[in-house]
Every structure is written in C-alpha cells, then in structure tokens.
Amino acid sequence: MAQDQDVRQELLRRIPAVDQLLLRPGIEAWIQRTSRSFVVSEIQEVLQLLRTSMLSGAFPPDDHPDPALIESRLGARLQERLRPSLQPVVNATGVILHTNLGRAPLSVAAQQSLSAVSAQYTNLEYDLQAGTRSHRDQLIESALRDLLGCEAATAVNNNAAAVFLILETLAPGKEVVVSRGELIEIGGSFRIPEIMLRSGARLREVGTTNKTHLRDFEAAIGPDTAMILRVHPSNYRVHGFTARPSLQDLAGLAQRHQLPLVEDIGSGCLVDLHRCGIQGEPVAAESIAAGADIICFSADKLLGGPQAGIIAGRRRWIDMIRANPLIRTYRLEKLIYGALGATLASYRTGRAWQEIPVLRMLSLSRAEIRRRSARFLRRIAPELPREVHALLRDGTSVVGGGSCPDVGLATVLVALSSERRPAHEIEQRLRLQDPPIIVRLEEDNLLVDLRTVFPAQEKALLSGLLLALSTQ
Numbered sequence: 173m174a175q176d177q178d179v180r181q182e183l184l185r186r187i188p189a190v191d192q193l194l195l196r197p198g199i200e201a202w203i204q205r206t207s208r209s210f211v212v213s214e215i216q217e218v219l220q221l222l223r224t225s226m227l228s229g230a231f232p233p234d235d236h237p238d239p240a241l242i243e244s245r246l247g248a249r250l251q252e253r254l255r256p257s258l259q260p261v262v263n264a265t266g267v268i269l270h271t272n273l274g275r276a277p278l279s280v281a282a283q284q285s286l287s288a289v290s291a292q293y294t295n296l297e298y299d300l301q302a303g304t305r306s307h308r309d310q311l312i313e314s315a316l317r318d319l320l321g322c323e324a325a326t327a328v329n330n331n332a333a334a335v336f337l338i339l340e341t342l343a344p345g346k347e348v349v350v351s352r353g354e355l356i357e358i359g360g361s362f363r364i365p366e367i368m369l370r371s372g373a374r375l376r377e378v379g380t381t382n383k384t385h386l387r388d389f390e391a392a393i394g395p396d397t398a399m400i401l402r403v404h405p406s407n408y409r410v411h412g413f414t415a416r417p418s419l420q421d422l423a424g425l426a427q428r429h430q431l432p433l434v435e436d437i438g439s440g441c442l443v444d445l446h447r448c449g450i451q452g453e454p455v456a457a458e459s460i461a462a463g464a465d466i467i468c469f470s471a472d473k474l475l476g477g478p479q480a481g482i483i484a485g486r487r488r489w490i491d492m493i494r495a496n497p498l499i500r501t502y503r504l505e506k507l508i509y510g511a512l513g514a515t516l517a518s519y520r521t522g523r524a525w526q527e528i529p530v531l532r533m534l535s536l537s538r539a540e541i542r543r544r545s546a547r548f549l550r551r552i553a554p555e556l557p558r559e560v561h562a563l564l565r566d567g568t569s570v571v572g573g574g575s576c577p578d579v580g581l582a583t584v585l586v587a588l589s590s591e592r593r594p595a596h597e598i599e600q601r602l603r604l605q606d607p608p609i610i611v612r613l614e615e616d617n618l619l620v621d622l623r624t625v626f627p628a629q630e631k632a633l634l635s636g637l638l639l640a641l642s643t644q
C-alpha cells in the first residue's frame with residue numbers, strides 16, 4: 173500500500189511544469205493564435221484535471237503525465253473553446269422552417285448584404301440625397317409598398333412584437349373583436365389572449381370555435397370597440413362544419429363603423445404557393461387588396477428573410493404605430509435592414525423562386541429529390557460498413573415554423589440503420605460532430621431528407637455520416 177502511494181507520488185511529480193509545456197512548438201502555435209495568458213490558464217486546468225484523475229480510482233492510475241498526451245488534450249480543449257457557440261448545422265430533417273434551427277436560411281444576396289454592411293458605416297438613418305437625417309424604415313418601405321400595395325410599412329423585431337405594438341397603440345383600454353376560432357397559441361408562449369391583456373386591450377371573443385359569422389362581429393361592435401382583429405390560424409386547421417366571414421366582408425363592416433381591420437397573417441407569404449401544393453396561406457398583397465387596414469407578419473417564415481416583424485397598411489395607422497414610444501424597444505439592427513432589403517429585392521425582380529432558399533426548397537419536386545438521394549446513396553453505399561443498411565424510401569417533408577400544418581411535401585429519404593449500433597446513438601454522434609448534422613429518427617432508422625440540405629453541404633453530410641456509422 174505504502175509502496176503504491178510512493179509510486180503515485182512519483183507519477184504526480186512527473187507531471188510537467190507549465191513553463192516546460194509552453195516550450196513545445198504545438199503549444200507555442202496556440203499562443204500565437206490566441207494569447208499567452210489564455211493558453212496558460214487552459215494548461216493549468218488540464219493539469220488540474222490530470223492530477224485529480226491520477227489521484228482518484230484504481231492503482232496504477234489509468235492516466236499518465238505524458239507531455240504529448242497533455243498537449244493533445246489541450247488542443248482538443250482549445251478547439252472546443254474557440255468554436256463559436258452559434259454555428260452552422262446541416263439540417264437533414266426535411267423541416268424547411270425549423271424554428272430550433274433558426275427558421276429561414278438567407279439568400280446569397282442577403283448574405284452579401286450582411287457582410288457588406290456589418291463592417292462599415294452605412295446610411296442607416298441618413299438621406300444621401302438631401303444630406304439630412306432620415307428614418308430607417310425608408311430602407312424597406314418602398315419595396316413593401318410595391319410588393320404589398322400598401323401605403324406605408326414599418327418593421328420591428330418579430331411578428332409577436334408587431335401584434336403587441338398594434339394592440340398597444342390602437343386599443344389600450346378598449347375592445348378588440350376576435351373570433352373564438354382564431355385565439356391562437358404560437359410556440360414559445362405567444363398567445364393572443366395573453367398578449368392582448370398585456371397590451372391593455374380587452375378581448376371581445378365572438379362566435380364559436382368552428383363557426384363565426386359576420387353578424388357575430390357586428391353584434392359585438394359598440395362604443396368601446398377599437399378594432400377588429402383577424403388572425404391566421406398558422407399552425408392548426410379546423411375542419412368540417414366551419415365558417416368565417418370573408419376578409420372583404422369584414423373590411424366592409426369595419427369601414428361602416430370606422431374601425432381598423434387588422435390581420436395577423438403569420439407567415440408573410442408574398443407569392444402564391446399553389447404550385448407547391450400549399451393552399452390557404454394568406455398572401456400579403458391579397459389581404460391588403462381585400463381591405464385589411466393593417467397586416468402584420470414574420471419575415472423569417474415563408475417570406476424567407478431574417479427575423480423581423482412587418483407591419484403594413486394605411487399610412488394613418490402606421491404613423492400612429494411609429495409614434496408609439498415602445499417601438500424603440502423593438503427596433504431592428506442595421507444588419508437586418510440589409511438582409512431584409514436584399515430578400516425583398518428578390519421578390520421585386522421576380523427572382524424569388526430562384527434566389528430565396530425557403531421557396532427553392534418548397535418547390536423541389538419529388539423527382540428532383542429522388543435523383544439527388546439516389547446519387548447520394550450511390551456515393552455512400554460502397555463506403556459503408558457491412559452491418560449498415562441504406563436504402564431509399566418515400567416520405568414527406570414539412571414546412572415547419574408553425575406554418576401549413578396540413579401540408580406534407582412528397583420526398584425521398586435515405587434511410588440508414590446499423591445492426592451494431594442503435595439509431596439514437598448514431599443520431600447523437602451526428603449531432604455532436606463539426607458541423608453538427610441533424611437527422612430524423614424513426615424507430616431504428618435514421619432518415620436523411622436532402623430537401624433541406626444545401627448541395628454544398630452534401631460532402632460534409634457524407635463524411636459525417638460515414639464517421640458516425642463507423643465501428644470505432
């Protein structure tokens with residue numbers, strides 16, 4: 173026993189000194205990349221962990237004070253430390269607007285704009301013609317006027333903020349009439365009744381869950397009414413014996429009572445999605461044309477841009493919202509104006525279907541995905557270990573982001589399973605790689621849907637899958 177202790181002490185003594193480790197060229201290189209004080213403190217941590225591991229557990233200790241081993245541990249640790257916490261991932265789930273994965277990936281033009289405006293001064297609030305101060309909304313207002321046919325528009329942090337600001341500006345202490353079929357909850361605790369309460373507006377529910385008529389709205393309007401609110405049930409559908417008034421009819425009613433008709437259209441769809449088999453998504457310009465006085469929507473859902481909430485409609489109301497002191501608390505960052513402007517430009521030039529990734533992914537046909545998946549399978553199959561089975565399988569991709577709950581987009585999946593390793597273990601290995609790869613899991617199969625994988629990511633996907641499926 174006493175002898176074991178002596179040997180243990182001897183091993184501890186052999187742990188190299190920090191100064192000695194700093195002389196190793198590999199560690200010197202880390203100092204060049206970062207700083208001496210950073211590397212020293214990380215070495216101290218690594219040595220402390222080594223000491224603890226050598227003192228605990230069995231004898232002889234499992235661990236060893238070898239300088240080369242310490243250097244490689246330090247390298248792994250520093251690599252991890254330097255990895256940004258927000259990083260790109262490969263989305264192989266087939267969920268196009270995956271909220272946990274950041275919703276819409278941006279177009280090339282939007283990326284270029286981000287990079288151009290991020291490192292330099294910009295005309296964010298500066299009128300270059302007049303040489304005077306301007307309003308940042310002017311950067312996007314004319315595009316939105318063009319695309320939506322509205323008089324004015326402003327942008328805030330997200331659509332939840334847009335709904336809140338509209339209510340807080342136009343209906344404090346007054347009633348807002350909403351159909352019982354539209355009292356929605358969006359993921360992340362955004363609920364119409366609660367938002368309404370916080371805004372100081374009073375909810376006046378009308379109709380029933382499945383049917384609400386124009387006369388229900390009409391009967392609820394009184395001296396305390398401030399607005400009629402229509403909400404798109406983005407993430408659910410009520411089927412069967414249902415009814416709700418048309419937007420035109422609601423607009424007529426609102427006009428007769430000189431009330432604003434507000435529509436939260438949710439996904440910010442600017443184009444007709446029928447060609448992708450998607451029906452019932454309100455198109456922003458159609459809502460304006462049908463007579464909505466104000467509409468609001470997200471910019472990072474079907475619109476395919478950065479996170480923002482757009483409020484558009486009649487100038488009279490938009491000016492009131494702009495004058496609300498709270499708007500400052502939801503103000504957008506200059507980068508977002510850049511990315512949003514570039515995204516809107518793709519719609520204006522008629523190139524949205526080619527340039528906006530969300531639209532491109534939505535419009536990929538089953539045949540196109542089948543071709544890509546077959547090619548991918550041909551490339552990966554010969555390199556897979558014997559115990560791994562890979563085949564093509566029909567499946568569905570979904571829109572996600574709380575949009576189009578009924579829509580399944582026909583796709584072709586690459587299904588992988590291993591006789592040696594449970595699927596959930598492989599799924600975890602994929603998730604912890606660099607870049608992380610996120611797949612679908614179904615029973616003992618990993619499902620890869622190439623619809624949401626950028627062609628430029630296929631190589632990383634292939635090598636990541638091979639690594640995770642390997643026997644080591």
Ligand SMILES: *Cc1c(COP(=O)(O)O)cnc(C)c1O
Nearest residue numbers: 330331332358404406438439470
């Ligand atoms: C998504 C959504 C919201 C919330 O929008 P965010 O941009 O996520 O804040 C509000 N209303 C509807 C109808 C939605 O679909």
